[in-house]
Amino acid sequence: xxxxxxxxxxxxxxxxxxxxxxxxxxxxLAFALAAPARAQHPQDIGxxxxxxxSNFVTASGSATQYFYxxxxxxxxxxxxxxxxxxxxxxxxxxxxxxxxxxxIHQISILGGPRYTWNLGHILPYEWGRKGGIFGExxxxxxxxxxxxxxxxxxxQSSTAGLTYMGGGGVNVTVYHHxxxxxIEADFVHSQLPNGFNNSxxxxxxxxxxxxxxxx
Numbered sequence: 151x152x153x154x155x156x157x158x159x160x161x162x163x164x165x166x167x168x169x170x171x172x173x174x175x176x177x178x179l180a181f182a183l184a185a186p187a188r189a190q191h192p193q194d195i196g197x198x199x200x201x202x203x204s205n206f207v208t209a210s211g212s213a214t215q216y217f218y219x220x221x222x223x224x225x226x227x228x229x230x231x232x233x234x235x236x237x238x239x240x241x242x243x244x245x246x247x248x249x250x251x252x253x254i255h256q257i258s259i260l261g262g263p264r265y266t267w268n269l270g271h272i273l274p275y276e277w278g279r280k281g282g283i284f285g286e287x288x289x290x291x292x293x294x295x296x297x298x299x300x301x302x303x304x305x306q307s308s309t310a311g312l313t314y315m316g317g318g319g320v321n322v323t324v325y326h327h328x329x330x331x332x333i334e335a336d337f338v339h340s341q342l343p344n345g346f347n348n349s350x351x352x353x354x355x356x357x358x359x360x361x362x363x364x365x
Contacts, residue, residue, distance in 0.1 A: 199222060221243035237286070239288055242258075262315075313340040
């Protein structure tokens with residue numbers, strides 16, 4: 151991890167490029183939602199605020215220590231048949247001043263299947279809100295742009311590793327195509343270098359909004 155300086159380092163330039171790619175992905179997801187649904191297949195796009203908890207690598211027998219990262223996530227889902235769909239998720243997480251000098255910035259991009267169970271009207275009235283529960287399993291990569299990741303005896307700030315995610319959430323319709331995502335919970339396993347077992351397990355929670363193309 152290199153400290154911030156007035157000059158622009160290669161790591162900072164790489165970080166800016168990754169952020170630009172993340173924003174471009176968000177724009178593509180928004181464009182996909184705005185386009186007419188093909189063959190009347192429902193489509194969803196979600197935007198959430200997210201927080202994750204991970205554990206530091208410690209010596210055997212030492213007490214487990216945790217650290218927290220915050221960020222935002224965007225997900226797109228295309229329903230193919232009877233609630234079964236396929237989609238993509240991108241989320242960026244950041245944390246600063248760990249140990250007094252370590253900043254962590256990372257972006258994850260994943261894809262995979264999702265199943266959505268439509269609850270219908272939650273309340274037995276005409277104005278009763280509709281709701282849906284979804285579960286998903288996705289795989290992809292996590293890219294870091296800041297941190298300390300030991301690789302071949304050298305600390306790297308930029309690295310990448312395979313990432314797997316499983317979880318789900320609840321959407322409650324507020325008005326026509328607009329939902330409130332009241333909760334999303336995911337278990338994320340990544341394989342970033344850490345000088346020990348190159349394995350990280352993370353719990354990620356989120357809350358936000360969701361847009362869907364069909365009532």
